[in-house]
Amino acid sequence: MISDESDRFNPRDPKPADAGKPSKSVKRREARQLATQALYQWHMAKQSLNEIEAQFRVDNDFSDVDGAYFREILHGVPAHKTEIDKALAPCLDLTIEELDPVELAVLRLSTWELMQRVDVPYRVVINEGIELAKIFGSTDGHKFVNGVLDKLAPRLREAEVKAFKR
Numbered sequence: 001m002i003s004d005e006s007d008r009f010n011p012r013d014p015k016p017a018d019a020g021k022p023s024k025s026v027k028r029r030e031a032r033q034l035a036t037q038a039l040y041q042w043h044m045a046k047q048s049l050n051e052i053e054a055q056f057r058v059d060n061d062f063s064d065v066d067g068a069y070f071r072e073i074l075h076g077v078p079a080h081k082t083e084i085d086k087a088l089a090p091c092l093d094l095t096i097e098e099l100d101p102v103e104l105a106v107l108r109l110s111t112w113e114l115m116q117r118v119d120v121p122y123r124v125v126i127n128e129g130i131e132l133a134k135i136f137g138s139t140d141g142h143k144f145v146n147g148v149l150d151k152l153a154p155r156l157r158e159a160e161v162k163a164f165k166r
Contacts, residue, residue, distance in 0.1 A: 027066035029128065032109060034060060035073035036132050039105040042078060049075055077112045084111045091151040103141050106132045110149055114156040122157045123164070126150065 022030075038052050053074055057067075077084065085096050088111055096104065110129035113120050126149045133142035154161045 022064045024066070027064060028069050029131070030065040031067070031070040031073065032128055032132060033135065034065060035070050035077075036102075036105050036109055036136055038070075038074050039077055039109060040101055040136075042074075043101055043105060049078060073109055073112065076116055077108050080112055080115065081108070084108050084115065087111055087115065087152065087156060088148070091148045091155070100138060100141065102136045103133060103138070103145060106137065106141075106145055107148055110145070111152060111156075114149075114153060118157070118160075122153045122160050126153060 034056055038056050041047065041052055042049060053071060056070075062070075085108075088107055089096065092099070099107070106129050109132070110125050113125045113128075114122060117125075126146065129149050130142045130146050133145040137145065
């Protein structure tokens with residue numbers, strides 16, 4: 001039974017139906033993590049996207065993953081690879097070919113989100129990219145990713161970045 005004083009904890013109160021379920025942002029973060037690994041595999045092994053997707057769905061627990069977002073990233077990044085790499089190039093001190101493959105996967109994913117998913121705030125895209133680089137990248141890879149995305153965001157989301165900095 002729910003108590004009349006809603007701000008007080010009552011251990012007998014029923015838990016909401018979604019208690020213990022991950023939030024949308026957590027599910028998207030998990031999708032980004034798996035997509036980073038899948039994009040790395042695609043870049044290194046040159047496997048088909050459908051093979052990689054099938055393998056990831058068999059080998060990983062998708063109960064806490066936004067599976068549709070994983071699929072959208074996995075198929076969206078390669079579909080826009082030329083456009084993504086062209087957007088990244090002016091923000092890099094290296095060529096695309098010289099980048100660490102893990103950091104390249106993170107940068108491509110983040111660039112795709114900046115270009116294709118305007119519903120995701122640019123600051124979220126940058127923060128998620130940094131977190132992915134911390135998890136999967138080299139020791140200081142997150143600093144590199146942060147620097148590149150900080151240069152890239154105003155180019156791709158000029159109005160949003162200006163509005164935030166007011």
